[in-house]
Amino acid sequence: MDFLEVVSTQRAIRRFVTEPVSDDVVRQVLDAAVRAPSGGNRQPWRFIVVRDSDLKRRLGRLYGECGDELIRSAPFYTRALQDPAADPAAARMMKSSRYLVEHFEEVPVFIVACMLSDGQPLSFTQAASIYPAVQNIALAARNLGLGTTITTIHRYRHNEIRDLLGVPRDAAEIAAMIPMGYPAGKFGAGPRKPATEVSFLNRWGTPL
Amino acid sequence: MDFLEVVSTQRAIRRFVTEPVSDDVVRQVLDAAVRAPSGGNRQPWRFIVVRDSDLKRRLGRLYGECGDELIRSAPFYTRALQDPAADPAAARMMKSSRYLVEHFEEVPVFIVACMLSDGQPLSFTQAASIYPAVQNIALAARNLGLGTTITTIHRYRHNEIRDLLGVPRDAAEIAAMIPMGYPAGKFGAGPRKPATEVSFLNRWGTPL
Numbered sequence: 329m330d331f332l333e334v335v336s337t338q339r340a341i342r343r344f345v346t347e348p349v350s351d352d353v354v355r356q357v358l359d360a361a362v363r364a365p366s367g368g369n370r371q372p373w374r375f376i377v378v379r380d381s382d383l384k385r386r387l388g389r390l391y392g393e394c395g396d397e398l399i400r401s402a403p404f405y406t407r408a409l410q411d412p413a414a415d416p417a418a419a420r421m422m423k424s425s426r427y428l429v430e431h432f433e434e435v436p437v438f439i440v441a442c443m444l445s446d447g448q449p450l451s452f453t454q455a456a457s458i459y460p461a462v463q464n465i466a467l468a469a470r471n472l473g474l475g476t477t478i479t480t481i482h483r484y485r486h487n488e489i490r491d492l493l494g495v496p497r498d499a500a501e502i503a504a505m506i507p508m509g510y511p512a513g514k515f516g517a518g519p520r521k522p523a524t525e526v527s528f529l530n531r532w533g534t535p536l
Numbered sequence: 537m538d539f540l541e542v543v544s545t546q547r548a549i550r551r552f553v554t555e556p557v558s559d560d561v562v563r564q565v566l567d568a569a570v571r572a573p574s575g576g577n578r579q580p581w582r583f584i585v586v587r588d589s590d591l592k593r594r595l596g597r598l599y600g601e602c603g604d605e606l607i608r609s610a611p612f613y614t615r616a617l618q619d620p621a622a623d624p625a626a627a628r629m630m631k632s633s634r635y636l637v638e639h640f641e642e643v644p645v646f647i648v649a650c651m652l653s654d655g656q657p658l659s660f661t662q663a664a665s666i667y668p669a670v671q672n673i674a675l676a677a678r679n680l681g682l683g684t685t686i687t688t689i690h691r692y693r694h695n696e697i698r699d700l701l702g703v704p705r706d707a708a709e710i711a712a713m714i715p716m717g718y719p720a721g722k723f724g725a726g727p728r729k730p731a732t733e734v735s736f737l738n739r740w741g742t743p744l
Contacts, residue, residue, distance in 0.1 A: 455663030
């Protein structure tokens with residue numbers, strides 16, 4: 329596909345058909361992931377491809393707890409749940425996230441993106457060495473007709489999920505859990521504020 | 537360009553020709569940035585397009601100090617400078633980074649990617665709402681024949697750089713400073729470990 333077509337129609341997909349995702353296709357997605365830049369080209373990424381049903385079921389249970397914690401602790405999500413009419417887009421997202429939690433085991437494959445650490449908590453700017461690779465995964469999947477969504481709520485059960493997947497607590501953090509499958513819905517441009525509304529010339533506040 | 541061609545030939549470019557970058561091209565790059573996903577689709581990004589020469593010169597001075605701090609504090613870079621033969625790729629990168637610092641004012645344009653915050657330091661996983669947009673910038677630039685590199689060393693002079701650009705300390709953090717211009721060198725695949733070497737099946741350590 330043309331680059332602009334890929335980048336402009338990649339949106340979060342949380343409902344998948346049961347059609348399996350081949351190893352070859354997963355490999356192509358990971359090949360795109362490792363093309364991403366990283367600080368000093370140190371490529372601190374590790375990817376866990378989760379296909380095992382039992383593992384997906386256990387992950388799904390923890391992930392559901394994470395979703396509950398998110399709703400409890402983040403005002404944005406609490407509001408979206410309590411007053412769906414106030415922000416219909418957020419309410420739809422909550423509904424589709426709930427669907428994902430309830431159908432975790434049926435998701436064909438998860439890619440769990442990890443970043444190596446020295447045991448100290450990774451910082452905001454260190455994340456520049458993992459999320460570009462994560463975005464490459466989302467885009468490369470779209471290019472192959474696969475849906476994904478970049479989720480980070482694992483953070484509410486980070487240690488439990490690391491333990492379940494064998495991720496060494498003193499050597500790596502999970503950056504994102506990415507469900508992947510052929511979409512039940514459609515690709516298409518998500519709603520966005522135009523670039524001019526979020527960009528400045530030379531100094532914060534000066535319109536472009 | 538084809539998506540796979542873009543993703544596989546996007547590499548860090550730190551030397552640019554003097555050819556200017558038009559507003560229209562910058563706009564196209566930012567249009568791709570805002571297509572990126574973000575948590576709750578809250579689009580917490582703000583982009584400052586820096587073209588002003590005086591501002592670039594002052595930023596360059598601070599950026600040079602950041603580079604010095606990086607070399608002092610990060611063993612990877614200290615080693616690369618002291619013993620270039622041990623890691624020739626890292627030594628080349630250091631040289632090209634030094635070139636960038638010394639030619640900061642000549643870079644046609646910088647895009648400074650910021651993320652809104654509530655005044656509390658942004659975390660590693662919150663960065664999932666800004667670096668996908670940053671990667672879209674790097675890819676969209678490549679698609680248009682423009683070189684970029686995602687830099688984060690501004691963190692060593694974060695407040696000074698925020699003040700210079702008018703970024704409110706209590707409401708936003710700088711995620712990356714991205715120099716952009718037509719490349720003096722060539723695009724092409726950077727050296728990477730193959731995906732199979734950095735990927736696992738179901739559990740950390742199990743080969744794919």
